[in-house]
Amino acid sequence: MKYKLKEIGEIISGGTPSTKRSDFYATKGIGWITPKDLSNYHKKYICHGARDISKIGLDNSSAKIMPPNSILVSSRAPIGYVAMAEESLATNQGFKSIIPDVSKVLPDYLYYLMLNSKSKLEQVASGSTFKEVSGKTMANFEVDIPEIQKQKYIISLLNPIVKKIELNNQINDNLLELLKSEFNHSVIDNNKKIPINKIFSVQSGFAFKSNDWSITGKNVVKIKDIENNTVSLNNLSKVNNVIQLKKAKKYYVTGGEIVIALTGATLGKIGILPYNFEGYINQRVGLIYPKMSYTSVLGVLLQKEIRNKLISLGHGSAQPNLSPKAVNEMIVNIDIEACRKYDVAFSSLFKKVIYNLNENQVLTKLKMQLLDMYF
Template sequence: MISEFKNYTLGEITKILNGSTPSTKKIEYYENGTIPWITPKDLSGHPFRNISRGERNITQLGLQNSSTKLLPRGTVLFSSRAPIGYVAIAANEVTTNQGFKSFICNEEIILTEYLYYFLIAKKEYIESLANGSTFKELSLTSTKNIPIKLPNLQAQKKVAETLGDLDRKIELNYSIIDNLEKLAERTYKYWFLDETIPDDRKNMIVRENVKIGEVVKIMGGGTPKTSNESYWENGDINWFTPSDLTSSKEIFVLDSQRKITREGLENSSAKLIPPYSLLLSSRATIGELAINQKSTTTNQGFIVIIPNEKISIYQLYFWAKLNKNKIISMANGSTFKEISKKDFKTIEIPIIKDTTSFNSIMHDYFKQIEELTKEIRILKLTRDKLTPRLIV
């Protein structure tokens, strides 16, 4: 596909810009702002190549009184600290904080989509260029000096289209999953929250509020001693941390970043959790949810809820999702907020007399979501194996 290359540095073929943060003490820099302001956190678990906005906006006044720049549509955003390596393409005009190096391509030499995949392919190399004692950061000078071998524009286009086809299918699947989750949430609300119950459903939907700790088993997790290699080396038992959930943003999780051994499990407070339980992060980032597809363990940053014949995983998932703010409000702590299992067990959950029809409907939704998630993993694996072969 590619035969001839020319050598450049990124500084020669792109305009590279830093971002910044308008003073957070000035409410007028943020309140009712309409200018998208992206931070690395906004890209954590972001499943799409393009991004149109982040969690916060800034105002025109905030833009004018800071060193952040208004970046045009098509700018490639690359997180340059905490962490290094998130990549996205601006879908419209955006600004960023100081955690980014943003690239405006000279499209007579390099295509935006090609640069996007180049930065992904070279993530480890780029990370090695970072410096810093508190946290690693990529400097503007180092970024400008990153070498790149470029094929001609036609070859770049073929590479971008090949990888883009895979990403478009991945993005389509995520969109379908999002729609299925919305339909499933509406179904949950109808059965458990709606005030008006049709006459033909009144005998089936008889609701009662009970404490969650009275109707399901609640478990916690633990961390095997990290200094003992035999607890970790060549481990094959999943061991989830809250960061696994925040980086995934998927309903179903199959594998954790780190794994423990059987010896590590037996010599710690970690517990083996049955498949299709609900993992709920209980500290640091509280309220992140996932359903484990196989037996797993977690660290102590979780409350794990085990479904049963009366309370299905489908009911637990949407109950926890819709009660996230309540769960967060019950957290305590000076160093970091955490909700205890004791307090969590007191939260009320609505139950109904007969869940057969509800579970049948929800099973279909969740089965489709699970299958689409499986397909996404295969597509990502294919893309990730192909990318370094196509990007020199």
């Protein structure tokens, strides 16, 4: 049955307390979410962002407290980020959130519906400087809501997938933290100095031309695809020019490799390719060739000090660029023999990380298919 959002819930706008008043903000106060907090945020629920606000800050702004299970939907900069409130919280003015009427729509169902409504919301947005979905537009946004039993069935399909994805992410976060801390403890040695190319070397990917891109063809990894220490397989660019692909064979990958961003604002971010991936690496994405195995490569690149040093080597006025030569010649404080031992001892953990990434890619694809099927 067709409803306007205002008919199945209350639309809530947010607000920002004055930043001139430090007492309007708190270290452990009321959760206050901005669209930026949902950038690269992949969990269903959220309770706190980068900053909390105080009770006095709430009372002296247009921010409003929303109950748990409210649906947060960013309405500008950018449009269409979605999360559920894990506990009572507030947002800034970049949201038009929904407190659902549970007699008509279950919160989980509304969450998935709005998650799959990004493109529709973008179409109804207006504004000359930047696009925004107004409160009136959100209130009149039309959605299709089935009977409660059908909602429960759809939720029963999607919730286990989302929970498993989040569990795998948590396991990987823990494993990566273990790999990082153990490498720091047993391999980093300030009395040792070696060029990083004793452990791995980097080469920039293939320079595909603008007319090489097509709707179908072989997958190509660009910088935009590197996120959260992995490579997203959603919305990959494609090339079907056989001649160009033959030239790019050196940059053909089959999964399990590590790549690094060599340019732009996200310079130095890394991504592990899931095992189920086959494709090519685009220019300015550095393909890493290990001298031992990718376990040691990951151990090196998880070190904050080493990553910061890599980033500092970037140059360029418009945007920073990191040359493979600069990376390969960079000196690091690493005990090479200890690194070899680490490589052997922790290879099984790296394989587990890859396995979880692979499973998540499969689950994410299934989740997207179900969202397209039912919403």
